[in-house]
Amino acid sequence: MSRLDSFIRRLEAQRILLNWAAAEIRDRAGIVLEVGLGNGRTYDHLREKLSGRAIYAFDRAVNANPRSIPPEEYLVLGDFGDTLPAFAEAHPREAVLIHCDAGLADPEANARQVAMISRLVPPLAVAGALVLSDQALSHPALQQQTLPASVPANRYFVYLRT
Template sequence: MSRLDSFIRRLEAQRRVLDWAAASIAGRPGLVLELGLGNGRTYDHLREILPEREIYVFERNVSPNPRSMPPTGRLVEGDMAATLPDFAARHGRQAALIHVDVTTGVPERDRTLFAWLPDHVAALAAPEALVLSGWAIDHPTLAAVDLPDGVPTGRYFAYRRQG
């Protein structure tokens, strides 16, 4: 498969998973956290499908498409290794949905490079919160959840926060 085909499949999987996740958290209060603003594509999709939610976006290199700039107060700028624990100290476990979209594009590399991230994600996820990630997360409090039909195996991962 060419890298272009792979990229298209990743975006299709992202949209399907985000739509599924938005429906899954209906009726469950809580924040939505977008880890990795990048160009702002998935943030823009989340705010469109979840217009009533408070969505916080984390990014150290803020340079999205101008139409996808989060409002003041909802953008948490800086290295997530520091900003996530700060945010957890202020808000606690209030997130109903966390989308982990920090990636180098190489999942094996991501698991090593972002080995510090799962603990911070777990510290922000409310009981039964949904966590989505482009790479597999191994954490004792996050139980794997089946993805919707049509998402190729290994393309995306979903977890439910236990307790």
């Protein structure tokens, strides 16, 4: 598969899952977390699908399109290793949906990142929360879910916070 095809499949999987997850949590209370604001595309999508919901976005720095920059009070800047635990202290288990899009190109750095996110996400999520991730996470409190049939296998991962 060409890199272009692979990229398109990843974006398709992202869109299908974000739409699905937004519909799943629409009637449930809780905040939404975007871990990896980046260009702001998926943040913008969540904002559109979950209008009026508090959506916090995390990143090292703001590099988003100006149309997709969250209001200052919903922007959490710094390394995830610092910001996620601090946020969990201030908002323990308040998130009903967490979208992690923070995979790294270097395999070793990515493995460290995945281990860190796997450990730091559960204290943020309420019981029954959905956690979407571009990388496979591993934690006893994260139960992997079957993907909707239209999502290409192993492109994205969904977990239920037990």
